Amino acid sequence: MILPAQIRQLNLFPTGISPAALDLVKVLALMAMLIDHVNTLFITPLDPLMYALGRMAFPLFTLIWAMNVHGNPERLQHRANRLWMWALLTQPAFMLAFRHQLPGYALNILFVFAAVTQLLALQHRYGKKGLMIGVMIVAALIVPLTPGSFGMAGLALACSLAVVYSPAMEKWHRAAELAAVISLACLNGVSHLVSAPADTLLFVILPTLVLPLLAVTLVQKHTGEDGQRFMPRNFFYFAYAGHLLLAGILLCLHMPARA
Numbered sequence: 359m360i361l362p363a364q365i366r367q368l369n370l371f372p373t374g375i376s377p378a379a380l381d382l383v384k385v386l387a388l389m390a391m392l393i394d395h396v397n398t399l400f401i402t403p404l405d406p407l408m409y410a411l412g413r414m415a416f417p418l419f420t421l422i423w424a425m426n427v428h429g430n431p432e433r434l435q436h437r438a439n440r441l442w443m444w445a446l447l448t449q450p451a452f453m454l455a456f457r458h459q460l461p462g463y464a465l466n467i468l469f470v471f472a473a474v475t476q477l478l479a480l481q482h483r484y485g486k487k488g489l490m491i492g493v494m495i496v497a498a499l500i501v502p503l504t505p506g507s508f509g510m511a512g513l514a515l516a517c518s519l520a521v522v523y524s525p526a527m528e529k530w531h532r533a534a535e536l537a538a539v540i541s542l543a544c545l546n547g548v549s550h551l552v553s554a555p556a557d558t559l560l561f562v563i564l565p566t567l568v569l570p571l572l573a574v575t576l577v578q579k580h581t582g583e584d585g586q587r588f589m590p591r592n593f594f595y596f597a598y599a600g601h602l603l604l605a606g607i608l609l610c611l612h613m614p615a616r617a
Contacts, residue, residue: 371421371522371535372574377587380422382577384589387418388597390569399455399605410561413546414569416467416508417515419594421570423471424519427478434479441472448599454606456506464505467512468598473499474516508545515541542567 375383394412397405427437445468452466477492484491496513503509518541521527521534547562 371519371538372578373523375425375574375578376581379577379581380425381587381589382581383418383574384422384594386573386577387415387422388594390415390418391598392601395455395601395605398459399609406557406561410565411569413562413565414573416512416545417542417566417570418573419467420471420512420516420519421574423475423516424523427475427520428524431482434475434482438472438475438479441468441475444595444599445469445472448595448602451599451603451606452506455602455609457606458609460506463502465499465502465507466598466602467507468595469499469503470507470512470516474513474520477517478520511541511544515545539567542570 390412393408394415397408397412401408427434445466448466448468452464453462456464473496477489477496480488480492482488496517500510500513503512508515515538518534518537521530522538527534543563543566546566547558
C-alpha cells in the first residue's frame, strides 16, 4: 500500500520517545487545550488562530495515551478503572463549564480513553468475546461523545493508534496508520468542507494534521534520548478537571454581570 508507506516516511507515529519528551508533548497538549477552551468559552466570536492551535490538543493526548497503554498488559483493567474514575469525577466540572454550549448528556474526553482502554483490557482477558463486548461499550458512547469530545472520529483515532502501538498487532499496523490519518482528517469540522472549504482546510483540517507532527518533531530535536519524567504523576487528570472547574466558576461569576 503506497499511502501507509508514505505516512511511515513522515514519521507521524514516532517510537522511542524519551519520558522527558513525552512529558513535554503533554505540556504542549495542555497548553493547546487551555487555549482552545479559553477561546471556546470566553471569546466571541471565536479567534481563528486560537482555534487552529487548539486542534493539536486531542491528537497529542491520544498519541501519549497510545504509547503508554500497552506498557503492562496485565494492568490494562487497572488503567481502565482509573480512567473511568477520573472521567466520572471530571464530568460535573465539564458540564458546569460547557452548560451553555453543549447538551446535558455530552461527555468529556476522558471517556474516550476509558472506553478504548476498557476494550483493550477485555480483549486481553477474554479474547474475541471480550473484544465484542468492548466494541459494544465503545459504540454506546459514540452519541454522548459527539457534541463535545469528537464522537466516532475520536474513538476511531484512539482505537487505530492503540493498534499502531501494539506489539501484538504488528500485521495490522499499516492499516491502522491509514485509519489514524483518516480519523485525524475527520476529527474537526470535515462536514463544513462544502460550505466553507478554505476556512475548514486552513484553520481545522491542516492544523489537526500538521501541528501535532510539528510539535512532536520539535520536542524530539530538543530533548535527549535518556531524559527523565518531570511532570507529577496524574498531573494531567488534575489539570484537566481543575481548569474546567475554574472555567465553570468564572463563567458563573461572569454571566450575571453580562446580563
